Amino acid sequence: xxxxxxxxxxxxxxxxxxxxxxxxxxxxxxxxxxxxxxxxxxxxxxxxxxxxxxxxxxxxxxxxxxxxxxxxxxxxxxxxxxxxxxxxxxxxxxxxxxxxxxxxxxxxxxxxxxxxxxxxxxxxxxxxxxxxxxxxxxxxxxxxxxxxxxxxxxxxxxxxxxxxxxxxxxxxxxxxxxxxxxxxxxxxxxxxxxxxxxxxxxxxxxxxxxxxxxxxxxxxxxxxxxxxxxxxxxxxxxxxxxxxxxxxxxxxxxxxxxxxxxxxxxxxxxxxxxxxxxxxxxxxxxxxxxxxxxxx
Numbered sequence: 140x141x142x143x144x145x146x147x148x149x150x151x152x153x154x155x156x157x158x159x160x161x162x163x164x165x166x167x168x169x170x171x172x173x174x175x176x177x178x179x180x181x182x183x184x185x186x187x188x189x190x191x192x193x194x195x196x197x198x199x200x201x202x203x204x205x206x207x208x209x210x211x212x213x214x215x216x217x218x219x220x221x222x223x224x225x226x227x228x229x230x231x232x233x234x235x236x237x238x239x240x241x242x243x244x245x246x247x248x249x250x251x252x253x254x255x256x257x258x259x260x261x262x263x264x265x266x267x268x269x270x271x272x273x274x275x276x277x278x279x280x281x282x283x284x285x286x287x288x289x290x291x292x293x294x295x296x297x298x299x300x301x302x303x304x305x306x307x308x309x310x311x312x313x314x315x316x317x318x319x320x321x322x323x324x325x326x327x328x329x330x331x332x333x334x335x336x337x338x339x340x341x342x343x344x345x346x347x348x349x350x351x352x353x354x355x356x357x358x359x360x361x362x363x364x365x366x367x368x369x370x371x372x373x374x375x376x377x378x379x380x381x382x383x384x385x386x387x388x389x390x391x392x393x394x395x396x397x398x399x400x401x402x403x404x405x406x407x408x409x410x411x412x413x414x415x416x417x418x419x420x421x422x423x424x425x426x427x428x429x430x431x432x433x434x435x
Contacts, residue, residue, distance in 0.1 A: 142287050142349065143190055144261070145183040145268040148253040149176060150196040150242035155398045164199045166272040168402065170409050171416075174205060175396050177231070178275050184234050186284035188268060191235045192260055194253035196242050206237045249369030251358045254350070263352045266290065269371075271346025275405060276300075277412075278391020282347050289387050290349040293323060296382035297354055297375055300347035302393045306335045313344035313372040315386050326384040331365050331372040342386065344372065345393045353378060 153165030160168075166176040180191055195202055209228060216225040242256045250271065261267055268283045276282035286298045301315050310332050316339035318327040329344060330337075348371070357374040364370045378384050394405040407424075411417045 140262065140265050141187075142266055142268060142290065143188060144192060144265070145186075145188045145190070145270060145283065146192045146194060146253060146257050147176065147179055147183075147270045147272055148194055148250060148346075149199065149202055149272040150194050150253060150256075151272070152196075156402075162198070163201050164195075164272075165397070167201050167205065168396070170275070170396070170402075170406050171413065175275060176202065176272055177205070179270050179272065180206070180234060182276065182281045183268060183270065183283055185281040186268070186287055188283065189235055190238060192238045192240060192257050194240050194242050194256050203237075203239055206232055206234075208232050247363045247367070247369040249363065249371075251361070251369040251371040251374055254355050254371070255358055255369075258355050261352060261355065266349055266351045269348040269350050273395060273397040274346030275394045275396060276345075276347065276389060276391050277394065277408070278389065280390060282389050282391055282393075283349075285389060286347060286349045286387055289385055293383065293385055295325075295385045296351050296378045298349040298385045298387055299326065299329075299375060300345050300389045300393075301342040301386050302345055302389055303341050304343040306338065306341045309338045309341055309343060310334055311343075313370075313375075314338040314340055315342040315344055316340055317342075317386060324386040324388070326375070326379040326386050328379060329372055329376045331370050342388070344375075345389070345395070347389070348375075353382065 149164055149166045151165065153160030156165050167174045170178065183191060193202060212228060213225060238260065240257050242252060246252045246255055254269065282300060286300055290298045313329050313331050314333050315329045316327045318325040328339065330339065354374055357377050358369065361369065361373055364373045375384060396402040396405050410420050
């Protein structure tokens with residue numbers, strides 16, 4: 140079956156951003172003037188996805204409102220003659236068919252749980268794109284499209300996106316080990332957040348996947364792992380033992396926005412890319428006095 144659905148995990152609490160995330164999802168924090176989650180939706184749509192499944196939690200109403208029509212705002216913008224802004228807000232709800240699923244509170248916490256919450260929306264013969272809500276990728280070919288092309292070519296149980304990171308940072312991510320002697324990059328094993336000394340490589344799993352229904356079946360059979368969470372990494376490791384899992388080093392630059400420092404770094408890079416504000420922002424940055432702010 141053609142891949143037409145993307146599941147986006149947006150049910151976290153964003154505790155690293157408290158108090159900003161006390162009443163709004165961290166995925167609604169703006170990178171310049173667009174919320175993080177919209178970058179993901181646009182990537183999915185540019186990859187051929189027509190159905191966006193957002194796995195949310197209570198208190199995340201602003202996510203649903205953002206991708207819905209706002210007649211009052213549209214009338215206000217029209218009355219003010221702000222036609223560019225009007226066109227933008229009218230475009231958002233038309234990007235895809237949006238479906239909202241509450242993450243089941245009876246399920247264990249973890250980044251594998253959104254898949255179980257959305258299970259009833261996925262056909263057993265269907266594969267889906269899965270996206271972590273705080274990972275953004277800047278690339279010429281959309282990251283999800285890269286993975287779909289790999290999936291269409293090999294028809295594996297899963298395709299996972301990876302990128303090399305400094306080995307001292309690998310403890311933040313899942314670390315992939317490749318099978319030796321294969322033309323295509325097949326996964327032998329993957330471990331969640333290993334110490335640098337124990338990491339099988341510096342290939343970090345990032346929040347982009349194409350997953351067959353087998354992944355959901357494996358997740359249903361797993362118990363919680365590290366930190367009493369249900370890890371997608373553990374399910375993928377199980378899949379790799381019996382099926383083909385392809386590792387795809389992405390073409391592009393991966394940004395994780397899950398903590399304030401990396402969120403700010405992402406914002407700076409995206410702001411510099413903007414034709415309307417990039418040059419003046421670069422001038423501002425060059426004029427900053429950074430003495431006394433050297434890395435410790």
